[in-house]
Amino acid sequence: MAGSSASETFPMPTLIPLGDSSFLVRFGTTLTDDANRAAIAFASALARAPVPGVLEVMPNLVSVLLRYDPCAATPDTILGEVRLRLSGLASDKRKPHGWTIPVVFDGPDLEETAAALGMTGGAFIAAHNASPLRVLATGFAPGFVYCGLHPQVLVLPRRMAVRPAVPAGSVLFAAGQTAIAATEMPTGWHVIGHTDFNNFEPTKQRPTRLTAGDTIQFEAVR
Template sequence: MAAIFPTPTLLPLGDSALLVRFGTTLTDVANRAAIVLAAMLDNAPIPGVVEIMPNLVSVLLRYDPLLASPSVIQGELRLRLFGLAGAGREPRRWTIPVVFDGPDLAETAEALCMSTEAFITAHNAAPLRVLATGFAPGFVYCGLHNGLILPRRTVVRPSVPAGSVLFAAGQTAITATEMPTGWHVIGRTAFSNFDPAGHPPTLIGSGDLIAFEIAR
């Protein structure tokens, strides 16, 4: 069955960019639509578009105004949006072993009124879809957790190591570089999603499915 996606809003940004927004809050269907559109534009580029930047619920197109006018870009985009429901690719599947020993693990479980063991079981219960990548090299956002909703920390940690497994706002994230974070640190993994010498430098992409498991 073809997916039913929300009707997007097209928002011109200056004279050389256009934002295609499928929602104003993060929902599963808006995120899926943004992922599928970004993949479609990569496979069938619009002449004049020089950069495609997907976000959680939107896709930004940056174009060269000397090569294409805003009306041409919007016309080409609308043609592609008609075929959006039938587009997409089969998701790649990944299994990520995690050592659940993060400094915020017990506090996270307690905030959700769960034991640590129950939280880990619920966290790993089903594969999570990669909502987006970016923010930092190899950084991966996964979600959405069913019922496991917790705000970010009020205090930012100045640095967490690469391979940190983070949790907040119904999502799990994986760091691939050392970085600051306001997310709850619940564990670590030896898996790395960033190799600057690799082609491509990252492995996991938006729309992929990740199954988390306890590292043995």
Template sequence: MAPQATDMALASPTLIPLGDSALLVRFGNDLSEAANFAAIALARRLIADPLPGVVEVSPNLVSVLLRYDPMRTSFAELTGEVRLRTYSMGGAASASGSVARHRIAITFGGEAGPDLDAVAASLGLSAADFIKAHNAVPLRVLSTGFSPGFLYCGFHPAALVVSRRSDVRASVPAGSVLFAAGQTAIAATAIPTGWHLIGHTKLRNFNPHANPPTQVRAGDEVVFEAAP
């Protein structure tokens, strides 16, 4: 476990009803460090200290989805409680104490990562220099989702930002390491993707028979290293 203490400005969230039993708390329209951190901080607070009637708390990249029982609370009551919780954060999203750190070994390039050379070349780097830069600093898990156990990890520096592929692969296997938009993602199941496939890892962040079914969660820290 690695200690972490961070403060970031907490924007006033937009509260959006989803049907008659869900509330979306959104901290931004675009992905940013501050909006992502605020979403994770609020979700962790609501999981640790649940609101009455809320049956699920699910953080996303810049938002938190709250599913609630309309027999136990209402949209108006829930939005009031959420505003109180965000206000009580004192204008900042703060996370302190222990955050899980995960070391993830990656087999880069070759059949495991057929896009590695092209990605490195687009950045003016050799494959070896790209791998070194990719693994240089720990990243934060920005969100899980899209497919079961899927990890979004960021942010890489601006010098490593590339756009997504122009075409979509019909399927990549579980354990695929994907790269685009200043992030590295890891697929826990076979999925289609328009991200660049740069490697493969033995990590499988989804086990439907485990409780919880995922090992790595939003807000955790990941350290990437090249597999021997």
């Protein structure tokens, strides 16, 4: 996995208007480790040095959304400030918060997933938990996190059929990633297990615990 050396360079982003009140700063059109790290680093830079007129910053898998008030700041001003922060963009210096998340690997798709990768269930679980993953992005649904990226030997497409509802805590696997559903939702991902780790408490002012860039060590429990 790419280190965060001082000489790290990030892909050049494109700046795209998303409607009339947001810009997207997009570091790639496919999910790569570099583009994801750049998005997280840039969101972190914006948190350290906010841009006047920008109301909300959301990092995504390969981009950062900046929601702004068009009556308070012009696009030129905002994009100028954005380019300033991009030119000095360094890898995220925050020490990532490390989490250990216990998973019961009892999902309905576990054996099929392992078989599709040419492994036994036990070997798949061992390979899945072999090294820590990074939280690549949040935001798809309340408390939902994408984690990755797995090595190529663990890359599997989504299922053909969508399950109309999987329960909160479901641990999902597809496209080189592991995701945790914090609320009940439909999904086309393989359900490989479940966790008691709760990443959505709506009564709190900050309702989720995991942040993009955090590291997660999954741990098999019974």
